[in-house]
Amino acid sequence: MLRIGALGAARVTQMAIVEPAARRTDTVLQAIAARRKGVAADFAAEHGFSTYYDSYEALIADPDIDLVYIALPPAMHFAFAVKTLDAGKHVLCEKPFALNADEAQAMNAAAARNGRRIIEAFHYFYHPVFQRARKLVQSGALGRVIRIESVFNHTMPRTGGEFRYLPALGGGVMMDYGCYTLHWIRRLVDEEPRIVSAEADWTDGGIDLEMQADCVFPSGVAARIECRMTPGWDMHARLIVLGELGRLEIINPILPHRGHSIVTDIGGVRHEQTIAGDTTFDHQLDAVIAALSSDTSLPTEGDDPVANMRAIDAVYAAAGRPIQHQPGNV
Numbered sequence: 001m002l003r004i005g006a007l008g009a010a011r012v013t014q015m016a017i018v019e020p021a022a023r024r025t026d027t028v029l030q031a032i033a034a035r036r037k038g039v040a041a042d043f044a045a046e047h048g049f050s051t052y053y054d055s056y057e058a059l060i061a062d063p064d065i066d067l068v069y070i071a072l073p074p075a076m077h078f079a080f081a082v083k084t085l086d087a088g089k090h091v092l093c094e095k096p097f098a099l100n101a102d103e104a105q106a107m108n109a110a111a112a113r114n115g116r117r118i119i120e121a122f123h124y125f126y127h128p129v130f131q132r133a134r135k136l137v138q139s140g141a142l143g144r145v146i147r148i149e150s151v152f153n154h155t156m157p158r159t160g161g162e163f164r165y166l167p168a169l170g171g172g173v174m175m176d177y178g179c180y181t182l183h184w185i186r187r188l189v190d191e192e193p194r195i196v197s198a199e200a201d202w203t204d205g206g207i208d209l210e211m212q213a214d215c216v217f218p219s220g221v222a223a224r225i226e227c228r229m230t231p232g233w234d235m236h237a238r239l240i241v242l243g244e245l246g247r248l249e250i251i252n253p254i255l256p257h258r259g260h261s262i263v264t265d266i267g268g269v270r271h272e273q274t275i276a277g278d279t280t281f282d283h284q285l286d287a288v289i290a291a292l293s294s295d296t297s298l299p300t301e302g303d304d305p306v307a308n309m310r311a312i313d314a315v316y317a318a319a320g321r322p323i324q325h326q327p328g329n330v
Helices: 011-022 040-049 056-061 074-086 100-115 130-138 177-189 279-296 303-319
Strands: 001-007 027-033 049-052 067-069 090-093 118-120 145-154 194-202 208-216 220-229 236-243 245-252 262-266 268-274
Touching: 001 011, 001 056, 011 040, 011 067, 027 040, 027 056, 040 049, 049 056, 056 100, 067 074, 074 090, 074 100, 074 279, 090 245, 100 118, 100 145, 100 303, 130 194, 130 236, 130 245, 130 262, 145 177, 177 220, 177 303, 194 262, 194 303, 208 279
Parallel strands: 001 027, 001 067, 027 049, 067 090, 090 118, 145 220
Antiparallel strands: 145 236, 194 208, 208 220, 236 245, 245 262, 262 268
16 A cells, blocks of 8 residues: 655645545555645645645655655755655655756655655656657657657746746746656657757746757757747647658647547558547556556656756756756745
8 A cells, every 4th residue: 555645735736646546446645745824734634635734844754654746846846855765755756857957866866875766757658648659659650750849838827926937946937848848759769869959038037938949869850849838828739750751740748638639641641549548647656656566667767857857957058048946945
């Protein structure tokens, strides 16, 4: 029985942990923590957590927890992941994994010295839709891959306290939506990109509202990523692969359980399909539990989170980021 604790009573906590755990018989929602008084108590009562805490440290110290899900702003991932690992617990950490590649490496080092696991929550990867895309690309059905276009645009309202607009908390569209666009292309090619150029639309406070970047992989595959959180978008997520023999387009690779389409045009024959599956979060929790019980590694842990953060760092550098992300107040 896997006993789960969650740091942060965010909306994603319900989707990523509460709902998939409730559909299982081998997990227990042990504890939830939030700093605003009363929030954790209300969340626990509504969603069935056995215990609640008004501090993150108290949850981390709870001996009856095996895995901690971290749903905090990015600037808080490093500190609380390391504390959790040092307390002897496994970690499932929301994306982006950290503020930068150096923090990501230090988080992995903490896992290694404690004999624990830290896994980045790229839930989409474990859904059959993305696995179908990987199979098509890597099977050679499209011929030699020439170019990939990776797009994730979705309006993010500028509400009070929204961390995506706060530099000290690790805000910015590249950190939030852009980490997906990079991860998609990296895991389709299974190589690490070189960032050729990048261009951003910055706020006065130094937050990137839009980002476009061009990159190239060692095999010669060119790729372009695009992400926006400006007004006028509603979950516009697309992944397009152009090969010598044909074209692949995945519509909504991020949340395919809410509707998706896989469109291929190979040799002049167009085919459109969908693939049955549970939610991406159900598939992710399946994979995490199986990996912990069998002591096998997952594709979204180890070198992968570090490499994704290194690519994000390179995009920001190429775009001339006017500020450096600094750790927030933990």
